[in-house]
Amino acid sequence: MTETAARAAATETQPRVLAVIPARGGSKGVPGKNLAPVGGVPLVARAVRACEGARRVTAVVVSTDDPSIAEVARSAGAEVVLRPVAIAGDTATSEAAVLHAMDAHEAMTGESAEVVLLVQCTSPFITSEEIDGVVAAITEDGADTAHTVTPFHGFVWRADATAAGGGYGVNHDKSTRPRRQDRPQDLLETGAAYGFRADGFRAAMHRFFGRTALVHTDPARVLEIDEPADLHRARALAPLLDAAAATPTRDDIDAVVLDFDGTQTDDRVQIDSDGHEFVTVHRGDGLGIAALRRAGLPVLILSTETNTVVAARARKLQVPVLHGIDRKDLALKQWCEENGIAPERVLYAGNDVNDLPCFGLVGWPVAVAGAHDVVRAAARAVTTSHGGHGAIREIAAWLLGPTLAR
Incomplete structure (x- = not known):
């Protein structure tokens, strides 16, 4: 049974559950935050995928006032509710956005939800299992509301406004420092996912009415993006926490586009006394590219360098090449249009900062091992092999099976 069929069958016996993802465009702490990529995927798309x-x-709705966010949300599979200006400013509450989305979704579908979720884009590592746990706490365990929490062992302090430079303990007496095992277990609200009965939420107008269930989550995955430093940490963690789903399959990809220097080579150049340049490539990469071609996947080499060695390598591999390109992203976009290929179905492999515009265009940006740190952070997947040392064959093995890795 397909995922869609399974969900349809489930809705016949389970309550209707609407997931609402607020994602306005006017973030101040991190401009453009909800479209910022983590693991190569915009934050709003990560939230949609977790809910899906x-x-x-039952249904996933993104509430936004931003056309770019709306486009990404739809591409990720969500319905979109355009949020009025009156509830899209800095002081607007998440509750107001959820109530508006509930009304709009009911007007669009003619169906009302029994349980509503508020899922935040700012928690990039929320899992589908945790979201299901919040729903189950309400639909199966009888809670009125539920939200994600994680164990917290810190001593909390607060500055004392009546004593300059002084402070006092909030969850402890500063004169006594008990061992962790002797203290009550504190739980930190993660800010990732909240659930509530729809009728109770409409009556209370806030998310914590009635009995509130606490759904425990993995502390390693808890991170809220409120400042630029939080975004940097999320990007550093993504290759570790996204590892289970970090590589694409053949079903995800309609074309493969490859940078040349540093991606198909080791990024070194030898120059003889006449100025002729020589680079090193990997024979396994050639086998991988040949296998991709046999599998019917279009392959393109895209390079900023104007160099006969690039064209010669492309002829050897029997793949088209565009080189001497200043704006690789524009060339890639035109190539996709000419070949009827959706950019979100393209895997692009690169290694340096001039590949970043292409990373922002495609659905599967891939960095080779040893790529620039900024490029690795923007990638959705990272190879274990370096450029010029079998990285392309490794990518081919992701798509076509492990026999190519031998």
């Missing part, structure tokens, strides 16, 4: 993967969720 939750088996207990």
